[in-house]
Amino acid sequence: MKGSQHSFSTRLSRNILIVTSSIFISVLLAADIASHIVVANEATKAAENLRDATIVKIENILQKVETSVASSAWLIRENLDNEEYLYHITQKIVEENPNIIGSAIAFDSYYFEDKLFFSPYSFMDTNSGEVQSKQLGTLQYNYFFMDWFQIPYLMGEPCWGEPYFDDGGADCLMSTYSYPLKDAEGKVFAVITADISLEWISGILSSIKPYPSSRVRLISRNGSFINQLSDANTRGETIFSISADTSSKSRNVHRLAEAISRGETGKIIYLKDGEASFAVFAPLSNGWKASISCNYTEVLSRTFRIHIILFSLVIIGLLILFKSSYLIIHKLTDPLSHFTESALEVAKGNFNVDLPQIKEDDEIKKLRDSFDYMQKSLKKYIGDLQETTATKERIQSELNIANQIQMAMLPRDFPATDRVGLLAMVHPAKEVGGDLYDFFLDKDSLYFAVGDVSGKGVPASLLMAITRASFRFIAKMGLPMNEVVSKMNNALAESNANGMFVTLFVGKINLETGEFKYCNAGHNPIVTISPDGKAEYMKAKPNLAAGLFSDFPYEEESCTLQHGSRLVIYTDGVTEAEKADKTQFGEDRLIEWSENRCTLFSDSGEACEDLYSTVKQFTDGNEQNDDITIMTIILR
């Protein structure tokens, strides 16, 4: 029982743990999702700020260059007739702007008579650290087909050329800003350029590292990655070449490339090689684009660590909760185990066992009080029961004795002569019954009676005893049968305060002549079986059951029985014997038995037994609810 008590505590604790765990896990998951969203949004905002700050930083430097070149334009226009001064202007541009490492003023072909190329060019000589100048255009270096000249020349607008890695001397990442000079008619006649080193861009971009594997990219107008151009292995890649992966592990990569390429500002979440990332991007004023991509695994790694700690704490908390709830429940339910032990003791009959005392006025105390009340009630009930049982046992014992006395009243010495055979039996429904039979031989006559006292049990049995005694006494007076019955009726009626009565069939057969005189007092008609085996109910006036009214005028009737005839006298316990479905044995079945079975037996006893077993077979184990009495007489 102790184990079962623990099992209850464990089960309850386990259920609490399951419910609590579910709630905790749901809350944790919700918190996890919420924190992921918050962290991801924060990361996006941080990346956007970085992107914008980077763009501002780069544009500040580029704008200085643009301003420097643009501000030289008027000076060039003023000194177009002074070739030497034009060299000087390019020199000043380089000298005055540390970001500019070379500057040219490239004139259209034959802008100056007889000069196919004229392009004063100054550049920072890295060896000497001084600004050198020269004329740039030659047949070998035909700048008319160079992007830096051709694009602003055709467009009529300034532009930043495609960045490139100059591995022919400068050995650095460069870009050229080109500014077209137009004549009065709007025709471009020269292009001012400023070559700048973009090495600082790498410095700026490499300093931005929101997360270890974050990629910060500056993308040129033709899709190249400016900060990868110095790497020979990757300089050929473009935004669309790296987004060409169409495998199932990549999503949105091409959409991202298109959005960046179109110069959009925004954020796109994408999947590349199964890794989820987001990228924030925006264009620069010169057509370049900046993009920062961050891997979600890294972005969320901090929250992941926090969640691991949180999860561990929750697990520990749940274990503590499980243990403590187990202990509390165990303590609270401990009296129940005492109750169990007490119940066992009570079950053993020990009603004086002590119950545990409960201090708290709670359900357990109520249970204890109820148990106490039940214990006392049981004690009283069992006491009463013991007394009742003793009484009942005593009555049962007396009834058994009464049964024996009653059965002893009925004659057992059945005549079995060469002239007559008789046997009778009584099967009371209860310990004692109200059925009776009697018979005696007087010279050549056989007197017999079969009766059925109304009711059952002890009252019926007492009246049965009186009836049987009065029959034997009165019948021996040699009176006619109706008078025998009348006297019995009067005797019974006199002392019948309870209105009880008895049906009787009283007969006298002259065994010599077969003369049969009888009187029926409200009893069932008896069955006569002729020697040829024909059975029928004998016609007899029913009269009235004895004991009801004094001086009732009973009539005697008579007939002659042939030798070989048989009589079956019975009480209604035979014909009214019922199956479980309330079907009665009935008079027809009795006639059928009389014709088919009774004649098979030469001995009355066997015939009686067979009728009784036929009735029992019919009722198929259904409880007998009335006394059964059978008497068979065979005249030989």
Next chain:
Amino acid sequence: MAALSLASSLFAQKIVFTPQWTPQAQFSGYYVAYEKGFYSDEGLDVEIRHLSSNSTETTTSEMMKGNADIVGVQLLSAMTARSDGDKIVNVLQLTQKSGLCCVSHKPISSPEELDSLKVGRWRAGFADFCDVLETHIGIKINWIPILNTVNLYVYNAVDATLAFSFSELIALELATGKIPDDHIIRFSNFGYEAPEDGLYVTEDYYNKNKELVDKFVRASKRGWDYTRDNRKEALDITWKYIREHNISTNREHQKRMLDEYLDLQVNPETGVADYAAVKPEVFVKMVEALRNTGHIVNNIEYEDLIK
């Protein structure tokens, strides 16, 4: 075996082959033939000698100077060179249809719509094609000579640009994204039947080394056939050459280039890459167009150029 190999290399006949350009998938079949030993199998000791990226020479001029035995040349250039007196002969016509196309910033449905537009074209070569085009359809295009980049188009400095479907068109798409089909016209869809790349040797070399040339052509075809069936491996081999020459490109570009270039090798009439020689009637039409635009002065016969 070692001795046999040594003997084989000792007696192998040396051939210098120069393709039109720096390493790229346009020449994968030759790299494959070399790397897989198809040239060696023919007893050839082939050297693939590329032009440098800043070279102003053409492969024809390199061959005429004796710097190459076999070169890759476009048919149109070969015809002009032959007319100008460079006695060169075509020993293999590789592509079977033209990959020449025009990419516009706006939708375009026919070459006529290029009238008066600024259209980029290669500074070197194709002037003959441009003249033929203008003369043929009666328009005047503002041709903008460009070097080898696609930047003029990207920067909107030109309205349209000429491009090869296996090269510049891919470069443009990898720079700016997918170009809508209705922004591209392929000249092969407008009656321009001249195929481009083929292998050429000098007439003199051909006469003296016919067997050698046949071996090279046979091994080269084998290389291209292998490439067609093993594109990834061919691309890996090509990528090795690209890296060795420090060429700025990317694998996606080379992959698409190889696919497109192999497609150009498919004969539209037979549906297979059969290396068929240019048809005489196409040749005659081309000669006539070139003569009408003054790009060739001297007549050239089909049998003289096509072997």
